[in-house]
Amino acid sequence: MDLISKYNVVHKLQKRSLLIAINCIAALSIFFFGYDQGMMGGVNGARNYYEDHMHFGHPDPVTGSPVIDDELLQGGIVSIYYVGTLVGCLVGGWFGDKYGRIKTIALGAGWAILGACLQTSAMNSTWMIFARLINGWGTGILNAIVPVWATETAEHKSRGQFVAIEFTLNIFGVVVAYWLEYACSFYKGGNGSFVWRFPIAFQIVPLLFLLGIVWFFPESPRWLVKVGREEEGRYVLGRLRGESGEDLGKAEAEFQDIRNIAELERKTASRTSYWSMFTGRGSGKLHIGRRVQLVVWLQIMQEWIGIAGVTIYAPTIFRTAGIGNKDVQWISGLNTITYMLSTLICVFTLDRIGRRWTLYWGSVVQGIAMAAAGGLTTAGQSHPPGSAAARAYSSGAVAMIFLFTATFGATWLTVPWLYPAEIFPLEVRAKGNAWGVVGWSVGNGWLTLLCPVMFKAIKENTYYVFAAANVITIPMVWALYPESNQRTLEEMNLVFAADSIWNWDAEKNFKILKEQNPELVQAAQRGHSALDPETGLPIRGSTARNMSLDVNALQPRHHDDVIDEKQTFKHG
DSSP states (O other): OTTSOTTSGGGTOOHHHHHHHHHHHHHHHHHHHHHHHHHHHHHTTOHIIIIIISOSEEEOTTTOOEEESOHHHHHHHHHHHHHHHHHHHHHHHHHHHHHOHHHHHHHHHHHHHHHHHHHHTOOSHHHHHHHHHHHHHHHHHHHHHHHHHHHHHSOTTTHHHHHHHHHHHHHHHHHHHHHHHHHHTTGGGGTSTHHHHHHHHHTHHHHHHHHHHGGGSOOOHHHHHHTTOHHHHHHHHHHHHOSSHHHHHHHHHHHHHHHHHHHHHHHHOOOOSHHHHHHTTTOGGGOHHHHHHHHHHHHHHHIIIIIHHHHHSHHHHHHHTTOOHHHHHHHHHHHHHHHHHHHHHHHHHHHHHHHHHHHHHHHHHHHHHHHHHHHHHHHHHTSOTTSHHHHHHHHHHHHHHHHHHHHHHHTTTTHHHHHHHHHSOGGGHHHHHHHHHHHHHHHHHHHHHHHHHHHHHTGGGHHHHHHHHHHHHHHHHHHHOOOOTTOOTTTHHHHTTOSSOSHHHHHHHHHHHHHHOGGGSOSTTTTOOOBOTTTOSBOOSOOOSSOOSOTTTTSOOOHHHHHHHHHHHHHO
């Protein structure tokens, strides 16, 4: 394949080895994302940072714990990052659909490096705010495009597993951030600027590696087909799925599905701007507006069930539970280790029980854990500090936070990032995933701004707010979110073709359309071969005819119409 650089790994690797290589690069980006989130928990607790440079707090003269004088400034420095991710994801979605996934990853890495350099050298709060805004822009670009690249190259039967593995690396980033900051806190008694500048600078290392190596990896075959580079797309897909025997037939069938659905999308949707996607205008039976609302609110609720507060303000949460300042940092670090290990559960269950059931059991356990944490913290504070009863209740509250974090890692961590990359049409998939990042940015920014205020105003009652959010998600997912597990990316257009917003109507409509449009689902779902039975060669150029997402469009016609057609054909 002369059109693809000879240095591209697609010429050297194939099938599972190529998929693993692609997911390693995707995981590197997601590792940075996790590290960047976990980093601010320790930075906020560095005395040189909050007292000498940002000026939003001072140390307690007795305990040495940070006393926050300006909660709004502290929360603003953290949350402005998510304004950057919001803008960045919209840029990344547009750029990714227009110029490809690989170039977009490189763009995001470059912006993130610039932002990290500016954060490392920040001398005051204004400097840090603008630096985090720029850093967030790069993160938003990466978050908009990396899950899309990963899902478009993976097979539908193991798509969830591969993305879940990537998010294990995401939480590994959080782990590295916590423990690196814990180690740095011993440098010069934790009073120098090195304590917080070095952890911020450390994120530049994976970003430089990502920027340098991503150029040697293949573009998404689905994007190549969408922009008319079908020969390249077919070659990459063949290397991903296999080029001999039964693998050749499956690759060819999947290729034809991609061609057919791309043609159908161009006929069905007339407008693809962000505003048109949000309002749903011009999308016809694709119902893109509904999909946008689903992914935005799924990401918002992912943050409001409590993880944003636990990740960024873990030290504050453990202090609220009665843990002493000297123990807070290592307990927070231990929590991140259990968090990372719990993501392995999702690797083995997500493609078995599906996206919906993963969210269900996660919401139930998380809600119970948060409510129990609130109750145990309240009970502990009703006893004298340091007493046996107070320590017992505090230990119970900490255990509930550990349970919440582990359950989140096994359930809600992965699905809200995987789902947007699965459900949008190929024509606007990067932009669609960007809408998911918009929801994440809104939810995270909103919550991280309010968390310091909430913990100061209502203290342990904040846990009950998170518990209530978990309860709300159960009927929300049950009624509105169709299953995407074990379905090809092309089939999801049939799932969302129903005019009703309810999940049960979408499933009924899908069954009808699947029977009416076999050309759109011939690939891996049924395992049909796309080989000519006589020649053994791939059937090429077979574009599906009369494709439609309207269940009424292909209903049997009147008997007289059928007779007229036969007569016309006979005499013609």
